Amino acid sequence: MNNKLQPAKRIRDLPPYLFKAIDDKKAALAATGKKLLNFGIGDPDLPTPDFVIAALAAEATRPANQKYPAYEGGPVFRRAVAAYMQSRFGVTLDADRQIGALIGSKEGIAHFAWAFLEEGDIALVPDPSYPVYATTARFAGAEPYFLPLREETGFFPDVSAIPDAIAERAKVLYLNYPNNPTGAVPMRGQIEEVLAFARRFGIIVLADAAYAELVYDQADRLSLLTFPGAEEVVLEMHSFSKTFNMTGWRLGFAVGNPTLVGGLTRLKTNVDSGVFDAIQLAGVAGLAHIESFLPGLLGDYRRRRDALVEVLTKFQMPFFMPRGAFYLWAHCPQGITSLDFTMRLMEHAGIVTTPGSGFGAAGEGYVRFALTQPVGVIKAMAEGLSAFRTS
Ligand code: PLP
Numbered sequence: 588m589n590n591k592l593q594p595a596k597r598i599r600d601l602p603p604y605l606f607k608a609i610d611d612k613k614a615a616l617a618a619t620g621k622k623l624l625n626f627g628i629g630d631p632d633l634p635t636p637d638f639v640i641a642a643l644a645a646e647a648t649r650p651a652n653q654k655y656p657a658y659e660g661g662p663v664f665r666r667a668v669a670a671y672m673q674s675r676f677g678v679t680l681d682a683d684r685q686i687g688a689l690i691g692s693k694e695g696i697a698h699f700a701w702a703f704l705e706e707g708d709i710a711l712v713p714d715p716s717y718p719v720y721a722t723t724a725r726f727a728g729a730e731p732y733f734l735p736l737r738e739e740t741g742f743f744p745d746v747s748a749i750p751d752a753i754a755e756r757a758k759v760l761y762l763n764y765p766n767n768p769t770g771a772v773p774m775r776g777q778i779e780e781v782l783a784f785a786r787r788f789g790i791i792v793l794a795d796a797a798y799a800e801l802v803y804d805q806a807d808r809l810s811l812l813t814f815p816g817a818e819e820v821v822l823e824m825h826s827f828s829k830t831f832n833m834t835g836w837r838l839g840f841a842v843g844n845p846t847l848v849g850g851l852t853r854l855k856t857n858v859d860s861g862v863f864d865a866i867q868l869a870g871v872a873g874l875a876h877i878e879s880f881l882p883g884l885l886g887d888y889r890r891r892r893d894a895l896v897e898v899l900t901k902f903q904m905p906f907f908m909p910r911g912a913f914y915l916w917a918h919c920p921q922g923i924t925s926l927d928f929t930m931r932l933m934e935h936a937g938i939v940t941t942p943g944s945g946f947g948a949a950g951e952g953y954v955r956f957a958l959t960q961p962v963g964v965i966k967a968m969a970e971g972l973s974a975f976r977t978s
Contacts, residue, residue: 712731
């Protein structure tokens with residue numbers, strides 16, 4: 588075989604795909620006719636709202652929207668984002684210098700690494716966390732330094748435990764609240780401490796705000812950019828995916844420090860050609876309706892969370908009470924790995940979850956339930972768990 592056909596080292600070095608074993612098991616069980624209740628993936632089951640779809644349909648017909656879009660997002664989109672950040676978070680932004688459109692926040696996170704990290708840099712990565720931070724930091728040649736998130740500290744990193752020698756070499760610290768996978772939301776003092784640390788060492792804070800709108804208590808809705816001095820170091824990524832059930836549409840935005848937004852946009856002008864204008868304008872329609880739309884969505888997630896809490900409590904499965912995102916982080920029984928527990932739950936209870944170890948070594952001992960199923964399906968879990976107990 589011609590070795591030149593081999594993927595690059597950065598691909599060969601990727602860790603084995605943990606979810607393959609789960610996918611295989613799922614397929615094998617489904618082939619036997621077993622009905623599975625799927626709490627595995629973080630992809631909303633609910634549809635994109637009509638006002639977004641109607642805006643796309645109208646805007647897609649306009650020839651002006653059918654051309655290459657502006658790399659950084661069109662002026663109407665950026666002005667709408669500025670108004671949104673002001674009204675929902677109290678953050679004032681310069682729409683020309685502090686806002687850039689993204690093809691979903693995953694794209695922004697990945698290209699951020701390429702724009703700002705290099706060989707020899709350290710990336711401070713929470714553990715557990717969305718795997719894209721560590722993977723893309725590695726792609727850019729940086730070395731992840733993992734910050735364990737512990738339940739006792741509300742799944743927030745302890746920056747005082749980071750040695751100065753590491754902090755000196757660190758270029759970025761990733762933060763994600765409301766948090767995937769734990770559902771945690773931080774306290775203000777914790778954020779202040781992280782920002783003071785980042786400013787002291789000149790470290791970029793990449794704030795992944797993909798779930799910013801999904802909080803059970805509106806007092807928990809926040810942007811890091813409201814904190815004094817945050818603008819010096821923060822690049823915050825927002826997404827339409829979870830707020831408006833738009834995962835397939837690929838729309839998000841980066842806001843914050845103008846040098847960081849500018850650097851990311853500069854990289855992107857060489858990689859992609861922006862977001863389809865009609866999709867941007869559909870997103871603008873979404874933002875215009877957010878106040879009437881969101882309470883219903885949050886009500887659904889609250890009912891689902893409460894139903895799951897009831898089931899888990901009944902079966903004496905301990906869990907961390909989530910304050911945001913649409914996940915619930917539950918403990919595995921003692922003496923079994925999260926992967927084995929996931930497999931057993933699937934086989935004996937027909938329940939699909941995600942093993943905590945898929946989010947990092949410190950995720951071991953937990954499984955994640957995504958609340959992307961209606962209450963009826965959540966209640967149906969009880970039957971599966973009864974069978975599981977006696978298996
Ligand atoms: N960040 C976190 C923490 C996520 O869980 C996800 C998706 O699940 C994303 C970012 C990516 O979202 P998108 O690229 O759809 O905006």
